[in-house]
Amino acid sequence: xxxxxxxxxxxISIVVVSMVILLNSTFENQDEFSQFSxxxxxxxxxxxxxxxxxxxxxxxxxxxxxxxxxxxxxxxxFQIIDSxxxxxxxxxxxxxxxxxxxPVTLEITYENSLVKMKTExxxxxxxxxxxxxxxxx
Numbered sequence: 001x002x003x004x005x006x007x008x009x010x011x012i013s014i015v016v017v018s019m020v021i022l023l024n025s026t027f028e029n030q031d032e033f034s035q036f037s038x039x040x041x042x043x044x045x046x047x048x049x050x051x052x053x054x055x056x057x058x059x060x061x062x063x064x065x066x067x068x069x070x071x072x073x074x075x076x077x078f079q080i081i082d083s084x085x086x087x088x089x090x091x092x093x094x095x096x097x098x099x100x101x102x103p104v105t106l107e108i109t110y111e112n113s114l115v116k117m118k119t120e121x122x123x124x125x126x127x128x129x130x131x132x133x134x135x136x137x
Contacts, residue, residue, distance in 0.1 A: 002093075007134045024069040033115070033133045040104040040121045040129070049121055051104060062109035067121075069095060069102040080108070099123075113137050 035057040041050050051065065060083040067074040067089060075088050095102045099121040106117045116134035 031036065036115070038106060038117050038119055039129050040119055041122050042121050043123065044090065049089045051089065053106060054087050055110070058083045059111050060108045064107040066105045067102060068105065087103045
């Protein structure tokens with residue numbers, strides 16, 4: 001039978017190793033997507049959201065863009081020229097519970113894969129929101 005002291009040492013070791021593995025894979029994934037920039041900023045004077053995307057590798061060709069959480073979901077599909085785009089989307093009403101309830105999603109055709117991104121709208125004076133990435137082969 002394992003003593004309580006040894007059990008705690010084993011448990012702590014398992015937790016530490018698991019965290020190292022998880023953090024390492026998270027950093028690898030961030031490096032994998034470092035060629036992409038994606039932002040959504042609310043322009044108060046224009047009552048619109050400016051959404052920008054750029055792929056510095058030049059391998060993106062098609063996009064599906066959505067803004068969720070609005071009365072009517074914004075949805076647009078289009079070809080990407082030069083692996084970048086900029087879209088201005090009018091916003092009739094500000095979200096009652098803030099921008100966190102209005103995520104912006106983007107699916108990009110990248111070579112033979114589908115890269116999915118999600119971010120939040122932020123005001124002009126705020127820094128860009130975090131981007132969450134996913135990959136489908």
